[in-house]
Amino acid sequence: MLDPIFIKVLLGTLLLAASSSVVGAFSFLKGESLVGDAIAHALLPGVVLAFILGDGRNPLFLIFGALVAGLIAHYGISFLEQRTKLKGDTAISLVLSTFFGFGIMLLSAVQRTGLGQQAGLERFLLGKAAAITLSDLYVFAALAVVLLVSVAVFFKGFQLMTFNEDFAAAIGLPVQAIRFVFTILTVLAVTVGIQSVGIVLMAALLITPAAAARAWTSSLRLMLVLSAVFAATAALVGTVVSASLPKMPTGPWIVLALGGIAFISLLFAPEKGWIARRKRAKGNQLKTQRENLLKLLYGAEEREGETVAMTSETIVAMRRQHLDGLRKTLRSLKKEYLLVERPDGFALTDKGRTEGRRVVRLHRLWELYLTERLGMAADHIHPQAETMEHIITPEIEALIVKELGNPELDPHQSPIPYEED
Amino acid sequence: MEKSIEVHNLTVSYHSKPVLWDVDFKLPKGKIIGVVGPNGSGKTTMLKTVMGLMKPDSGYTEIFGQPLDKVRERVSYVPQRESVDWDFPADVMDVVLMGRYRKNNLFKRITKEDRRIATEALEKVNLLEFADRQISQLSGGQQQRVFIARSLAQQADIYLMDEPFVGVDAATEDAILKLLRDMKNEGKTVVIVHHDLQTANEYFDWIVLLNTRLVAAGPKEEVFTKELLQEAYGGRLTVLSKLGDLISDTEFPLREPDFKEDHPKE
Ligand SMILES: Nc1ncnc2c1ncn2[C@@H]1O[C@H](COP(=O)(O)OP(=O)(O)O)[C@@H](O)[C@H]1O
Ligand SMILES: [Mg+2]
Numbered sequence: 001m002l003d004p005i006f007i008k009v010l011l012g013t014l015l016l017a018a019s020s021s022v023v024g025a026f027s028f029l030k031g032e033s034l035v036g037d038a039i040a041h042a043l044l045p046g047v048v049l050a051f052i053l054g055d056g057r058n059p060l061f062l063i064f065g066a067l068v069a070g071l072i073a074h075y076g077i078s079f080l081e082q083r084t085k086l087k088g089d090t091a092i093s094l095v096l097s098t099f100f101g102f103g104i105m106l107l108s109a110v111q112r113t114g115l116g117q118q119a120g121l122e123r124f125l126l127g128k129a130a131a132i133t134l135s136d137l138y139v140f141a142a143l144a145v146v147l148l149v150s151v152a153v154f155f156k157g158f159q160l161m162t163f164n165e166d167f168a169a170a171i172g173l174p175v176q177a178i179r180f181v182f183t184i185l186t187v188l189a190v191t192v193g194i195q196s197v198g199i200v201l202m203a204a205l206l207i208t209p210a211a212a213a214r215a216w217t218s219s220l221r222l223m224l225v226l227s228a229v230f231a232a233t234a235a236l237v238g239t240v241v242s243a244s245l246p247k248m249p250t251g252p253w254i255v256l257a258l259g260g261i262a263f264i265s266l267l268f269a270p271e272k273g274w275i276a277r278r279k280r281a282k283g284n285q286l287k288t289q290r291e292n293l294l295k296l297l298y299g300a301e302e303r304e305g306e307t308v309a310m311t312s313e314t315i316v317a318m319r320r321q322h323l324d325g326l327r328k329t330l331r332s333l334k335k336e337y338l339l340v341e342r343p344d345g346f347a348l349t350d351k352g353r354t355e356g357r358r359v360v361r362l363h364r365l366w367e368l369y370l371t372e373r374l375g376m377a378a379d380h381i382h383p384q385a386e387t388m389e390h391i392i393t394p395e396i397e398a399l400i401v402k403e404l405g406n407p408e409l410d411p412h413q414s415p416i417p418y419e420e421d
Numbered sequence: 422m423e424k425s426i427e428v429h430n431l432t433v434s435y436h437s438k439p440v441l442w443d444v445d446f447k448l449p450k451g452k453i454i455g456v457v458g459p460n461g462s463g464k465t466t467m468l469k470t471v472m473g474l475m476k477p478d479s480g481y482t483e484i485f486g487q488p489l490d491k492v493r494e495r496v497s498y499v500p501q502r503e504s505v506d507w508d509f510p511a512d513v514m515d516v517v518l519m520g521r522y523r524k525n526n527l528f529k530r531i532t533k534e535d536r537r538i539a540t541e542a543l544e545k546v547n548l549l550e551f552a553d554r555q556i557s558q559l560s561g562g563q564q565q566r567v568f569i570a571r572s573l574a575q576q577a578d579i580y581l582m583d584e585p586f587v588g589v590d591a592a593t594e595d596a597i598l599k600l601l602r603d604m605k606n607e608g609k610t611v612v613i614v615h616h617d618l619q620t621a622n623e624y625f626d627w628i629v630l631l632n633t634r635l636v637a638a639g640p641k642e643e644v645f646t647k648e649l650l651q652e653a654y655g656g657r658l659t660v661l662s663k664l665g666d667l668i669s670d671t672e673f674p675l676r677e678p679d680f681k682e683d684h685p686k687e
Contacts, residue, residue: 029509029510031506153528154528156522156527156528157527159511159515159519160519160522162509163505163506163509163511163516163519164500164504164505164519166469166472166474166498166500166504167498167500167519167571168522169472169473169474170472170473170474170496170498170500171493171498171522171523171524171575172490172493172494172523172524173522173524173527174524214510217510218510218511218512218555218557219510219511219512220509220510220511220515223510395590398591399590399591
């Protein structure tokens with residue numbers, strides 16, 4: 001397995017995958033994930049025509065064919081979007097299917113002559129890194145290096161074009177030229193990429209590593225590096241599996257490995273991962289429960305006109321909340337001295353009362369805002385305010401108070417309790 | 422009067438539907454100028470056309486008496502904050518440094534001098550301590566100040582800003598305004614797109630009142646009367662859009678999960 005040919009194929013595949021994923025990262029950030037897919041499909045007729053018209057064994061010739069077809073497809077999509085009423089993805093699908101259909105037609109014609117088999121044209125469909133000849137490999141590896149170097153050289157341009165194209169144009173950057181370079185790089189990236197994963201799975205190679213990388217970092221440079229590392233790792237898995245097991249295709253394994261990496265990233269990444277977000281949502285949930293409890297006690301005090309203590313049983317009955325959840329909420333409030341536990345139950349401290357008053361105030365302010373500004377009926381606003389009272393920041397509160405002119409009563413004629421200072 | 426911007430018989434359309442009709446005015450130098458009009462009145466379109474981002478159907482625009490290409494380095498543009506995706510992987514410093522990008526340094530590394538200028542700009546908008554912060558984690562007001570810092574880093578003579586006060590809290594609004602006045606005192610020209618009439622009168626020296634056609638342009642005292650302003654603009658609902666942002670930013674659950682709807686109203 002560690003014979004020199006395998007090592008060369010492996011290195012080649014790693015480079016192919018890494019370089020196309022770095023270019024793909026910009027497509028991902030631009031939200032143009034589908035364009036890469038369309039270009040990949042559109043390359044097929046170019047490649048097959050290059051084979052028919054010229055020397056089918058020469059990889060440079062195939063690349064040239066791919067480049068021409070890719071560019072025609074890319075500008076075809078732009079043309080359709082600008083000149084017709086077609087929506088973006090309709091234009092993309094149209095170009096994709098037309099080109100691909102044409103390519104398949106040509107491919108079957110060539111295959112009938114028997115020449116296609118010899119040239120290994122079918123490898124473009126599903127990718128077959130192991131079948132790449134050494135001379136192919138040198139060409140594609142060189143191309144991969146060109147891609148990586150170009151991205152490094154054009155980094156500032158690509159960064160600004162992706163983030164804020166209007167600004168790029170406003171400071172006089174040659175946006176047309178930069179966009180053209182990016183298009184060429186995309187087509188080349190797809191051309192090298194399909195050597196390893198094939199046309200059908202190419203979009204995954206462009207986009208998935210970037211999506212996974214984005215979950216881990218918020219630095220563009222680091223994101224590009226991580227995309228390359230993820231793509232190379234997946235390429236390693238794919239190549240090794242297909243070399244060790246009989247009849248195992250490389251491309252699908254690469255894409256499967258990528259899917260695994262993306263899945264892990266989206267699940268476990270700090271901050272952006274699903275689990276981290278769940279945790280944050282849980283934190284917000286605790287905040288909501290705490291504030292609702294303080295509000296409950298504040299409301300009771302408001303009715304009674306004096307300090308009120310409630311046992312956890314009373315609270316459970318009033319809030320119809322599970323006792324377990326309530327205990328946790330009570331503990332956290334006690335720890336921060338918002339509640340005290342007395343023999344007759346839990347009561348607000350001064351600090352807790354201020355907090356409870358704030359929640360009640362926000363609730364009533366929001367109800368008033370809904371009726372006054374949005375014309376909602378007074379009996380429809382309560383559920384909305386239940387949520388908003390936990391979200392409104394002091395900044396927004398001030399804005400509402402100002403806009404409503406320091407109101408005193410809510411739509412149900414309850415007083416809006418301000419802090420007296 | 423020394424001219425900063427001239428807009429000459431300008432007509433601009435989207436898909437052959439004109440959104441600016443034969444607009445014609447000249448602006449002075451060294452003033453804070455408001456381009457004012459309700460939503461959809463073509464303010465952004467006008468600014469984009471002046472910046473060469475849209476081709477007019479007819480007419481032309483000039484800055485300091487010359488076509489834009491001749492004076493580009495003296496012009497700074499602040500797009501509408503919502504026009505970019507703030508989830509883009511970049512920190513505050515990255516964005517401010519973009520103000521130092523030029524055609525002739527596109528392939529060069531960022532220099533120490535660039536960093537110094539960017540740092541200074543961040544200091545002016547009071548965001549230096551946020552230099553390493555991810556832009557996605559900023560509040561609306563902070564994002565707006567990042568855009569202004571980027572614009573300051575360009576060290577231009579005229580600044581065109583699209584709605585810099587939208588989504589900004591009162592303290593930030595004051596800070597931005599003070600900054601603009603300092604810039605004016607240094608002899609810079611500041612053109613602000615603005616849709617809030619309450620404040621327009623107070624903020625600007627000179628006003629262009631736009632509503633697809635040019636309604637009026639001149640010193641603010643001449644251009645409009647209070648009655649007219651209140652007639653043109655109704656109540657506003659800025660609170661709503663702010664809350665929308667906040668909810669999506671903080672992933673707030675819309676309800677407590679184990680909480681039943683119809684509990685007694687407090
Ligand atoms: N990309 C676009 N395509 C089509 N119509 C647009 C586009 N952008 C703006 N418009 C229309 O042009 C008009 C002016 O828009 P705009 O210049 O953004 O106004 P303002 O900045 O004053 O709110 C509006 O009616 C808007 O709907
Ligand atoms: Mg606008």
